[in-house]
Amino acid sequence: MEASGGATARMSLTARGVGVLACGIVIGALGVGLSAPVMVYVGVAMTCAVVLAWVWMTLALGNFLRRFPYAERTIQPRPLTVGAPGTVRVSIRARHSRHGHARGLLARLQVREQAANELTGGATTRAAVTRTADELSLEYALTPVQRGRWDVGPALLHTSDPFGMLLSDTSFGSAEKVSVWPRVHDLTGTAGAMMGQADRVVLGARTPSADDAALREYREGDDLRRVHWASSARRGTMLVRSDEHAGRRPATVILDLPLGRQALEWSISAAASIAVSVLDTGHPVRLLDGADPAVASHLGQRGGDIARAELLDLTVDLASPVTRAAGDAHLRRSAAAAAEGALEGEVTVAIIDPATDDVLEALAPIGATGRAWAIVRADDRTADEAAATAARLSRAGWRATVVRAGDDIPAVWDTLLAMQDVA
Known part of the structure; x- marks a missing residue:
């Protein structure tokens, strides 16, 4: 079992965000060159929209992580065995359940988890996600194909701003090593x-x-x-x-x-x-x-x-x-x-x-x-x-x-x- 409140956010512009920012800079520059105040205003507004999206994302992620600081991972069975299925359950829990818009935050959030190819056979993991007012959990299967010690995690929280100009993948919790025993035949x-x-x-x-x-x-x-x-x-x-x-x-x-x-x-x-x-x-x-x-x-x-x-x-x-x-x-x-x-x-x-x-x-x-x-x-x-x-x-x-x-x-x-x- 693993529990952690550590998180690392990585934000990037979407194609829409790149387009809006590029257009804003170009239009603003043309407005300055042509002495056209309206074009300058439009360019500045488009550029500011991207900046505001970044500010919104930063505040929203900070707000979420303050209210949902706990990530807990449970792996069954443990250790795993080559060829035998296992189950991983990741729970993201709220510090307090009284926040009225906690359910809304969880509803907009997409969560996935990383697992080593040796634990999945290179296949994409499909998780069943469950949401309540104060907890989000996902459960997915592992089928180990290689003996050894392999990484599971961290969980990734995937979200975007309301206008779709920025994407954020926030690593939540930390990776941990999972032992995998060799395949055993009954003799x-x-x-x-x-x-x-x-x-x-x-x-x-x-x-x-x-x-x-x-x-x-x-x-x-x-x-x-x-x-x-x-x-x-x-x-x-x-x-x-x-x-x-x-x-x-x-x-x-x-x-x-x-x-x-x-x-x-x-x-x-x-x-x-x-x-x-x-x-x-x-x-x-x-x-x-x-x-x-x-x-x-x-x-x-x-x-x-x-x-x-x-x-x-x-x-x-x-x-x-x-x-x-x-x-x-x-x-x-x-x-x-x-x-x-x-x-x-x-x-x-x-x-x-x-x-x-x-x-x-x-x-x-x-x-x-x-x-x-x-x-x-x-x-x-x-x-x-x-x-x-x-x-x-x-x-x-x-x-x-x-x-x-x-x-x-x-x-x-x-x-x-x-x-x-x-x-």
């Missing part, structure tokens, strides 16, 4: 299966896991995050963990940030979808994106909604590394941190570019645990390198698949997890 069902089957994948067996002993049939009202998807699929009925502490194996998502814009946004969306879906199954998760791994804590101990918001907040400001070499250095650091967690039982999912030998050596210990999945990005130039990277990761124990940035994320995820049945 909860298959993410739960991956976490529930992690121990069985390591053993290479189809025998019941240790969690099976603590399962019971689903009852109405049970938390869906406690559903054991693997056993439910095997038995053909929905089963939940009767021990609330069962199935709390943590997970780490390694995000190797690419250089290209399309690949970057796709990768961040994929990583966020995987991490959020793991959280929704009740498991702690951390995101390693090249920042200091020491400060990348596992989220999920303080409630699902809080952890979800904290995780998505981490993705808002992510940007490509300066060079590919810098990205490889970040990836090696993330791999070292993930390797320590993998030895303690964590599940690891990595989204990476074709990797160099030293990066693959850093990732190899994680694959040896049998709880590691990798998505290797490729394009037309790097298809062979991506295939070679996936092959080396597979030999190290990873389950790896090669994708193109822009591929359907749920389909990629299903393909990757299907590999656990044939590994």
